[in-house]
Amino acid sequence: MDIREAMQYCLEKAIAVGMQNAQCVAQQRDVEELTAADGEISRLNVTTTTTLHLTGIFDQKHAAISINCFETASLDRAIEELYLLAKASKPNPAYAIADYQPPQEIERGAEAADRELMYARLAEFIEYCRATYPPSVLRETHLAFTRSHIYVRNSNNVNLAAHQGVYRFTSLFSAQNAATFSSAHLDRELQTFGAVERQIQQAVAQLAAAPLTEKFAGDVILSPESLGAFIALFADQLRDHAMISGASIFRHRLRETIASQKFTLHACPFAEEIIDSELITPDGYVAQNSTIIGSGTLNSLLLSQHGARLLQQRRAMNNGDGYVIEAGGTPLDTMLASTRKGTLIGALSLGKLSGNGDFYGVAPICAFVQDGEIRTPRRHVTIAGNLAEALQGIRFVSRERAEFGTAIFPWLQIRNIMIAGE
Known part of the structure; x- marks a missing residue:
């Protein structure tokens, strides 16, 4: 089953086994990353991680568990474990789940990576550093696109989702320093974002x-x-x-x-x-x-x-x-x-x-x-x-x-x- 189906299943199952309040938060991250070392760009690495965080409250007792398998049998075991953990915990009236909010779906950033542009910008940055600064300054550079999704559902009828697409840049220098920035686009040279240019200059001076x-x-x-x-x-x-x-x-x-x-x-x-x-x-x-x-x-x-x-x-x-x-x-x-x-x-x-x-x-x-x-x-x-x-x-x-x-x-x-x- 997909993420949203798994969340709904978990909520219904948690209430059925005796939980008075239950909440599911699911996170999925799709990452496409290019790495450059010694002036060479490695192949594109693509990874996807998905995690479901379950929270249950029973008689002011709280438990939480995380899983990354959405098969029915795995979900059933997780809910049973959640209930047993909650029963064994100490009561605390401060435990709660999110209050009701109107359903909302948020979208920010880019919907998908521009792989060709990622490669071109990273190659351009390497050539710029090679031509402008000593070769010993630049150690390793990462340019990744992360498309993240977060979903929240609970027994208070909360139904939220947020989707965000971000390019993330990290460049490591010989002076034990790293330049970083995040952006929704790559519409200009990488060294013009954040403080990248200044940080390279500082790393050179630090030699x-x-x-x-x-x-x-x-x-x-x-x-x-x-x-x-x-x-x-x-x-x-x-x-x-x-x-x-x-x-x-x-x-x-x-x-x-x-x-x-x-x-x-x-x-x-x-x-x-x-x-x-x-x-x-x-x-x-x-x-x-x-x-x-x-x-x-x-x-x-x-x-x-x-x-x-x-x-x-x-x-x-x-x-x-x-x-x-x-x-x-x-x-x-x-x-x-x-x-x-x-x-x-x-x-x-x-x-x-x-x-x-x-x-x-x-x-x-x-x-x-x-x-x-x-x-x-x-x-x-x-x-x-x-x-x-x-x-x-x-x-x-x-x-x-x-x-x-x-x-x-x-x-x-x-x-x-x-x-x-x-």
């Missing part, structure tokens, strides 16, 4: 990078391509685990000022420029755009339906993706000119946040900035600070922004961050 031999407190300028790690670290503090456990440093800060008034962060899965996002939340709700931080004020958390019911807060309107940081009024040149001593970060890896909000990270690609000028590229620079203080210490948000198809980010200048060699 001659010197170690940083000092430690100091200075300004950190996060580039659009490095901001994702910083925003993800912050967003994790608003999600279920941190909020329910009480570990979040922002647990009691809703509707309070937590950042510079120059900083506004949205989650916009349906923004026109955002083509690669979750259109339906894992809970089974159609996503909506939202403002997480508005002019420095924490406006919303990123709680699931379960987390929101448990903490008696509002459920998040989306899963916390499609991030858009509003542009500021400061040109990047002015931001750099204002920096007495600091670093411009082109790539960033951050560890987990400590209990008091302290963070530590490594910047494999960065440049030393002194007296308003970009100086020698540095390698494996470490930065350390406190997340709450860093948000309050945002000095400037750049006028310029970069669009990645998954997010829209400016440059961000943060004061008083510890900077040191590895």
